[in-house]
Amino acid sequence: MVEFKNISFSYSKDSGVFDIDLKVNDSEFCFLVGPTGSGKSSLLKMIYFDILPSEGEIDVLGYNSRKTKKNKIHKLRKKIGVIFQDYKLLKQRTVYENIALPLHINGVGRKKIKYNVEEALELTDLLDCQDKYPNQLSGGEQQRVCIARAIVKNPEIILADEPTGNLDPAAAHKILKILEQINKEGTMVIMATHNYKLISDRDYRIIELKAGSLVSS
Amino acid sequence: MIDQFAFLIAEGFKSFYRNKLASFLCVITIFINFSILGSLFVVGYNTNSLVDFFRSKYSFEIFLKNDIDEDDYTDFMDELSRNNIIANTELIDKEKSAFIFKEEFGEDVVEMLGYNPLPLSIKVFINEESFEFDQVDLLIESINTYDFVDEIEYRGRYINDIEDRINLAIFLFLVFVIAIIFLSYQIISNTVNLSMTNRKDFIDILKYNGASGIFIKIPFYIESILYSVFGSVFSYLFIKYFFISFNTYFGVNVKLDDNLWLWIIGFSIFIGLYSSNQSMKRNLNE
Numbered sequence: 177m178v179e180f181k182n183i184s185f186s187y188s189k190d191s192g193v194f195d196i197d198l199k200v201n202d203s204e205f206c207f208l209v210g211p212t213g214s215g216k217s218s219l220l221k222m223i224y225f226d227i228l229p230s231e232g233e234i235d236v237l238g239y240n241s242r243k244t245k246k247n248k249i250h251k252l253r254k255k256i257g258v259i260f261q262d263y264k265l266l267k268q269r270t271v272y273e274n275i276a277l278p279l280h281i282n283g284v285g286r287k288k289i290k291y292n293v294e295e296a297l298e299l300t301d302l303l304d305c306q307d308k309y310p311n312q313l314s315g316g317e318q319q320r321v322c323i324a325r326a327i328v329k330n331p332e333i334i335l336a337d338e339p340t341g342n343l344d345p346a347a348a349h350k351i352l353k354i355l356e357q358i359n360k361e362g363t364m365v366i367m368a369t370h371n372y373k374l375i376s377d378r379d380y381r382i383i384e385l386k387a388g389s390l391v392s393s
Numbered sequence: 394m395i396d397q398f399a400f401l402i403a404e405g406f407k408s409f410y411r412n413k414l415a416s417f418l419c420v421i422t423i424f425i426n427f428s429i430l431g432s433l434f435v436v437g438y439n440t441n442s443l444v445d446f447f448r449s450k451y452s453f454e455i456f457l458k459n460d461i462d463e464d465d466y467t468d469f470m471d472e473l474s475r476n477n478i479i480a481n482t483e484l485i486d487k488e489k490s491a492f493i494f495k496e497e498f499g500e501d502v503v504e505m506l507g508y509n510p511l512p513l514s515i516k517v518f519i520n521e522e523s524f525e526f527d528q529v530d531l532l533i534e535s536i537n538t539y540d541f542v543d544e545i546e547y548r549g550r551y552i553n554d555i556e557d558r559i560n561l562a563i564f565l566f567l568v569f570v571i572a573i574i575f576l577s578y579q580i581i582s583n584t585v586n587l588s589m590t591n592r593k594d595f596i597d598i599l600k601y602n603g604a605s606g607i608f609i610k611i612p613f614y615i616e617s618i619l620y621s622v623f624g625s626v627f628s629y630l631f632i633k634y635f636f637i638s639f640n641t642y643f644g645v646n647v648k649l650d651d652n653l654w655l656w657i658i659g660f661s662i663f664i665g666l667y668s669s670n671q672s673m674k675r676n677l678n679e
Contacts, residue, residue: 224601247606254603266595268411278602283397329602 177202178333178364179221183232183241185218196232200366202332205359207375208368210385218370219385220335223366224256225249237332245367252306254282257326261338263318265310271297271298271321272306278329296324300354316347323351327358334358336367340374348374398401401608405615411508412588416620419584423624423661424631431632431657433566438650440559447555451519453533453547454485458513461541471540478528480520487511513542526553533567574664581620582668585613589676596677610673614666625658632657 178200186192193215200206208216221227223236225244234241237289239252241336257278275296279289297303300320310318326334336355340348352367352374359365369375375382384391409416457466466484473482485493490511494502503509519529533545587595599609633654636647650656 225603250603250605250608252603253601256603258601264594264598264601266598277598280397280400281394281599281602281604281608283394286396289396325602 177235177237178366179235180219180222181233181235183229183234185222185227185229185231187218191215192221193229193385193386196390198383198390198393200364202364203359203362204381205287205356205365206367206381206383207378208366208383208385209370209375210374210391211370213343214385215388216370216385217337218388220258220337220366220368222223223333223335224253224258238332242250254329255332257329257334259319259322259326259334259336259339261341263310263322265318265325267310270307270309270314271302271324274310275322275324275328278325282329291328292328293324296328299327299357300324301350314347315342316344316350319343319347319351320354323354323358326383327363333364333366336365338368340369345374349375352378394593398627401611402615404613405610405619408588408592409619412584412591412616416616419580419620420623420627422580422667423620424578424627425679426573426580427625427628427657427661428631430570430573431628431653432635433570434653434656435632435636435647435649437563439647440563442648444556444559447552451521451529451552453517453519453529453545455517455536456546457514458541458543459512461513462584463657465541466513466515469541473515473517476532476626478520478525478532480518482518483516485514485516487513490514502568504559504565531571577661577664578668581617581665582672584620585669585672585678588616589613589673606677609677610670613669613673615667617665621661622658625661628661629654629657 178198180196180198183196184192184194186194191213196219208219210216218227222229222234222241225234225236225239225241230239233352234254237255239248244252266277269277272293275293276289279292284292293306294303297306300323301322302317302320305313305317305321310321319342323336323339326336334355339351339355343351348371355365355367381393383393468481470484473479487509491502491509494500494511502511515580529547532549536542536545596609633649636649639645640647
């Protein structure tokens with residue numbers, strides 16, 4: 177479960193997030209919507225404690241933003257998969273190596289790494305690309321590699337920050353379908369987007385932000 | 394666990410290999426710095442032997458008046474021998490003085506003058522371990538009070554001057570050594586900085602996927618160990634063969650400490666780890 181308790185954080189007087197009270201339950205799928213600069217990314221960053229609120233507190237999977245020491249944050253992050261709009265793939269590594277990285281961090285053995293990576297590649301329809309380098313892939317494929325990297329460690333939460341922002345509608349739908357499939361297996365998914373058209377026909381909870389404040393949830 | 398460790402080791406080597414130019418420059422700089430540092434160490438090591446050599450030469454000579462009788466100087470020598478700052482004494486009688494004179498000037502003074510004008514003297518060797526100039530000065534002062542003492546020839550102060558200069562040189566060496574250590578620190582630290590900046594994406598991905606601080610650091614530690622080991626091994630080999638050639642060419646005997654290799658490599662790794670740790674602390678905002 178993720179719970180924001182009256183949190184605020186500001187970059188400057190006008191930008192940031194203000195007085196957010198919000199709860200997202202386990203296995204829930206929700207969209208975080210709002211225009212650019214509304215605070216969607218900041219809210220996501222707060223979930224994996226990349227940004228800590230200046231007021232209020234957040235509880236994520238039993239980790240509290242006030243009580244968790246800096247050197248323990250990595251334990252929380254092991255349970256969260258993050259998907260970035262700009263993919264953040266390592267260009268000098270193959271698709272396979274990029275996806276395997278979180279498993280190396282978790283100390284998983286070589287055989288289990290191979291099994292889990294192949295499973296993630298299958299789910300994201302990337303089996304044919306595993307030996308390619310990111311710059312040999314299309315934007316949609318790169319985003320799927322990013323998703324595979326996020327899901328390979330079987331996280332409890334997936335945070336997707338504008339995962340379809342750079343993609344054409346067909347590729348965007350494919351990404352969304354993969355995320356839905358992951359959610360069906362019990363993983364909480366929070367997806368930030370400003371693509372209202374993409375989510376309009378989906379019946380999921382929508383959390384709307386405007387100028388850093390919660391409009392509806 | 395073993396797989397994880399193997400992964401980290403491999404990452405360290407990959408990082409070293411990927412930043413070829415920076416790694417090469419860092420290794421070259423460590424090589425130059427530690428070649429200078431190691432050479433200074435060798436010079437310092439041999440300077441100590443030089444000081445010991447000078448100290449072993451600390452002695453003074455007491456010239457006695459011609460009218461002294463044998464009992465007086467025998468008692469006097471016994472008294473000197475009991476003093477713990479004196480290692481030993483040697484009597485140079487008139488015959489021996491004449492012999493030394495002949496050896497040094499090629500003339501037989503007795504034959505030339507018809508008598509032996511040279512005085513009786515006692516050569517006093519100072520114990521080098523408990524040597525202190527003030528004590529020697531006091532001893533000379535007290536010896537001068539004896540009626541039968543004509544003159545004392547003492548060159549300790551010249552040797553002291555030489556020692557002072559050697560100590561000044563050692564001090565300048567130390568300043569130079571500190572400067573070189575600082576330079577090595579800066580260079581390794583900057584190279585690791587550069588490496589971390591180049592690999593910011595990698596570090597971010599590690600962080601967001603739950604890597605602990607030490608997990609992120611290990612590859613960079615390995616990278617800096619590689620810089621240090623390569624640079625210092627080359628510098629040790631350079632120093633060793635340089636001084637072997639130096640000894641052969643100039644026919645001297647500059648000695649190398651048996652543990653020099655350990656000292657150079659160990660110290661270089663220490664600086665490498667320390668500077669990379671400082672650099673990582675800055676980069677990871679610890």
